[in-house]
Amino acid sequence: MTVTLLRNDVFAEEVTAALLVIGDEILSGRTKDKNIGYVAEHCTEIGIRLREVRIVPDDEAAIIAALDTLRAAYTYVFTTGGIGPTHDDITADAIAKAFNASIDVDPRAVAVLRERYAEADLTPARLRMARIPEGAELIENSVSKAPGFMIGNVIVMAGIPAIMQAMLQAVTPRLRKGAKLLSYSIRVNAPEGFVAGPLRDCQRAFPDVAMGSYPFSEDGRYGTHLVLRSIDEALLKQAKADLISRLPPDINFSE
């Protein structure tokens, strides 16, 4: 657990997370991931620092190795993918194995599936989606019922974006949150090379503010977004004023 010293001498706990994306189809390029950006933005909004993302195949050993590393290193690990009804959906079983927990069809999850499926449609394949490791808490799926779950510090969600988003919203009230990372962005109508010097000098003057430079091109012209980030709003305002004062006078910018 990392502790960040705020300017007002209050210790704020830093809450961190990693995201583990599980699926052969992402690594083959067949499916384009749409969850990483969403989870990243959501974490930033609620004061959780997403520190690492890994994408691994539907392979038990690969899932367990990544999971064990990540759950030891960060406050939370989110996973997406591999909890559907087919034989290649092995996430729940791999996670049970990582936690050395037993896993079976969970009556709570079956009850949820019954809200959607008639008894005759509760095929063995569908009941696979009710396999939940012992000791896990269910996460509601308002889209298609089959639940996600949370075990220890690991939050297991579906890979389909609409369902993943519903599960992420559902689990959010249960998570600890840290100080929210604030950011200021300045848009400069000049390539990075013209603003790199001022940004570096500003970074030296404000070592506790994270500063980044993100080039873009628009209608064939290069521009740069300069972004300052801190959990301390007053410090951030000072850094921004300092940075603007350092920009060359012939450069246009907008906030």
Added chain:
Amino acid sequence: MTVTLLRNDVFAEEVTAALLVIGDEILSGRTKDKNIGYVAEHCTEIGIRLREVRIVPDDEAAIIAALDTLRAAYTYVFTTGGIGPTHDDITADAIAKAFNASIDVDPRAVAVLRERYAEADLTPARLRMARIPEGAELIENSVSKAPGFMIGNVIVMAGIPAIMQAMLQAVTPRLRKGAKLLSYSIRVNAPEGFVAGPLRDCQRAFPDVAMGSYPFSEDGRYGTHLVLRSIDEALLKQAKADLISRLPPDINFSE
């Protein structure tokens, strides 16, 4: 190095890769990654198996730790991001450190930058983009000149998608390629739960063909793509015929 036994008893070397995405802005959600899907698809097309992706912040220790693990585990490691002109662009220096190589402004890279920039515009910030580890080979950047590089089995590319794509195309002829993974896709107009059984049985009959099931929803109806993958075309055709023969008669599918 993994060796795969083909049906015709020829040993085909499997060429593997990992992708390391470097950048605070991806983890904060500010920038949405557009490179993972492109690299994944490109690798599949040229017969390289992308086995893992990691996203880490602009942090030297995090970059080096991930790089050292990945370059020991896979044939190639691609990196994207962190090779621009600003102080937060630390990828080249971190990679030099991982390889225990010296790094300095490289005359070959400066010569390339001179094709684009007048001498007066070769600011210290821009010369940062000419910092190349000792022993590395340059990778051409047909979009904006500042080159990528390859050192050992690590291919270092820009984060801006258009530039990354140009570098990936430029480096491709230098890479070893393995047997190309072929795939057949069957589109079924039924939810996963209805086809999970046939797919599982087909998988048991063809253990050497990788099989995946990818649900989708379209106009409020659920469907499933069933995908079979192998480097052996004849085996793949047999598996496909077998799978189709196992589908329930009332299910519509298209190839």
